[in-house]
Amino acid sequence: MKKTTKVAALVLAAAMMMTACGGNADQAADTGAAADATNADAANTDNEAGADAEQSASVTKTEGVITFGTNAEFPPFEFVASNGVIDQYDGIDMAIAKQIAEDNGMTAAVENMEFDSLLIALQNGQIDAAIAGMTVTEERLESVDFSTPYYTATQVMIVKEDSDIATAADMADKKICVVQGYTGEICVQDLGYPYEAFKKGTEAVMELVNGKCDVVVIDSATAQKYVSDNEGLKIVEDSETFESEEYAIAVRKGNTELLDMINKAVEAKLADGTISDLGVKYTEETTEE
Numbered sequence: 001m002k003k004t005t006k007v008a009a010l011v012l013a014a015a016m017m018m019t020a021c022g023g024n025a026d027q028a029a030d031t032g033a034a035a036d037a038t039n040a041d042a043a044n045t046d047n048e049a050g051a052d053a054e055q056s057a058s059v060t061k062t063e064g065v066i067t068f069g070t071n072a073e074f075p076p077f078e079f080v081a082s083n084g085v086i087d088q089y090d091g092i093d094m095a096i097a098k099q100i101a102e103d104n105g106m107t108a109a110v111e112n113m114e115f116d117s118l119l120i121a122l123q124n125g126q127i128d129a130a131i132a133g134m135t136v137t138e139e140r141l142e143s144v145d146f147s148t149p150y151y152t153a154t155q156v157m158i159v160k161e162d163s164d165i166a167t168a169a170d171m172a173d174k175k176i177c178v179v180q181g182y183t184g185e186i187c188v189q190d191l192g193y194p195y196e197a198f199k200k201g202t203e204a205v206m207e208l209v210n211g212k213c214d215v216v217v218i219d220s221a222t223a224q225k226y227v228s229d230n231e232g233l234k235i236v237e238d239s240e241t242f243e244s245e246e247y248a249i250a251v252r253k254g255n256t257e258l259l260d261m262i263n264k265a266v267e268a269k270l271a272d273g274t275i276s277d278l279g280v281k282y283t284e285e286t287t288e289e
C-alpha cells in the first residue's frame, strides 16, 4: 500500500508540473481536477491489490515478455534502424525498454504503431506498456497510469534561419505546423492559433523546408535532430510559453504489478546515470553536425 501511495504521489507531482503550455486560469482549474482524478485512481489501485494472486499470471500478455508499444518516428527516442536494440527499433526509449525487461528477467518486444493509437492499444491489452517519449498530461492520466518520469523536455519552435519569429506570440500570423496528437498540437491549440497537423514529424519539417509553413512546434530533442539533419533551420525557445514536460511510460490503469517492475528499473537507471548516458549517446549518434 505504501508503495502505491508513493507512486501515486509521484504521478500527482508530475501532473501538477505538467500543464502543457503556460499557466492560465483554465489550466489551474484543470490541474485541480487531475489531482482529484489521481487520488481516486490511487484508491482504485489499492482495492485491486487484493486480486494480486490472480493477476500475477497476467502481468504481461505473453509470459516472460513485456510488449512495449511505440511510434518509431521520434528520434532520438525511437526510430527504425538497420540494427536496433530491439529488432529494427533503436533509440533512448528502446534501450530503456530492453533494460526494464532484462532487470526483471524478461525480454522486451516492440509493436510499432501510430502515436494516437498507443493508449487505445494499451487499454485493449494489445500492448503491456507504451514507451514513446510520451508526456504525462492530465488528459492521458484519465485513461492510463504513468511510471516515474525519466526525461524532461519542452516544446520548441523550428523555423528557417532567417525567420523573424522570436517568441511564441510571433506565431500568431504565421503558418504553424504540428504533429497530430503530440503535446505540441495541444500547446498551439491552447494558444488559440490556427495550424496544420501532420502524421509525422518529418512531414511537418519537410513542409517547413519547402517554405509551405513558417514554424513547426515539437519536442526539444527531436527538434535538435531535425535541425541537424536539414540545412537552414534553427530552434527558437520560449520557456515562458512552453513549460517543461516529463516523459514517462504508460501502463493500463491498475496494473500496479507491471508499474512497480517498471518503476524499480527506471528509478535504478536514473540513479546510476544509465538514462542520462543513453541521452548523450543517442544525441551524439543521431546528430551529424
Ligand code: ARG
Binding pocket: 070, 071, 072, 073, 074, 078, 115, 131, 132, 133, 134, 135, 136, 181, 182, 183, 184, 219
Ligand atoms: N512528447 C510528445 C507527446 O507526448 C510527443 C511524443 C511523440 N512520440 C512518438 N514516439 N512519436 O505528445
